[in-house]
Amino acid sequence: MELAFYLSSLVAVLATVGVITGTNPVHAIVYLIVSLIAVALVFFALGAPFAGALEIIVYAGAIMVLFVFVVMMLNLHPDAEREQTWTHPRYWLGPSVLALVLLAALVALLGQGGVGETIDGELLTAKAVGMTLFGPWLMVVELSAILLLAALVTASHVGRRSNPLRNNENRGGTP
């Protein structure tokens, strides 16, 4: 369990570095899928198999397929002119230093907190999660359903081919 946790963590971090430094969009998406599957393995190693299965099915299966379809539809090329700017430290030094300082602060706070809990890999079953979701959390489930409906309406409205404003102008211009 411990070996699986640390190995999957290493794979997740390395694949995420590959995501944020990549220049080819399809390669970056495949790196992101590897990172998500590694995080799912971390969930399995921690003793949350329901969360791990959901991570693979919903994140790596559904959301990443959406990304791949959009990249295939737009027919993107690797941006070559951006690639040359990577050699300049001026472009990546500031954000990296800021993120490193934030990471150091987070790790220092975690070290000071002294939570002291250890995860012994005891399984949390899907039944307990379902009893929580459809018992005291029922209103949150309804709210997330409304959120998904709003996202569906927004995506189908924003993602249309034609511009509605331009069409209205044209229609108003011609008698």
Added chain:
Amino acid sequence: MNGIPMEHGLILASILFSLGLAGLMLRRSMLFVLMSLEVMLNSAALAFVVGATAWNQPDGQAMFLLVITLAAAEASVGLALMIQLYQRFRSLDLDVASRMRG
């Protein structure tokens, strides 16, 4: 070695969050910005699951489900916006859309 300390899981979540934040500030292509947002949401979900398994409470995993729902909604809306950006400017560079012209 017996069991994983909870701090290690939270440190992994912090590392992934910092990497996502660095990517968000570093990249100007909208596709990479959306992927960095996915990484950050994923690390927040990982922190929820670590808390749920450390205290053996199912509430963290219920919250993980809600985070996944939020990520799906965010990805669909963000990708629709990205398609619009590409159709108007023939580029995914966010700097070309920095001026509001209505």
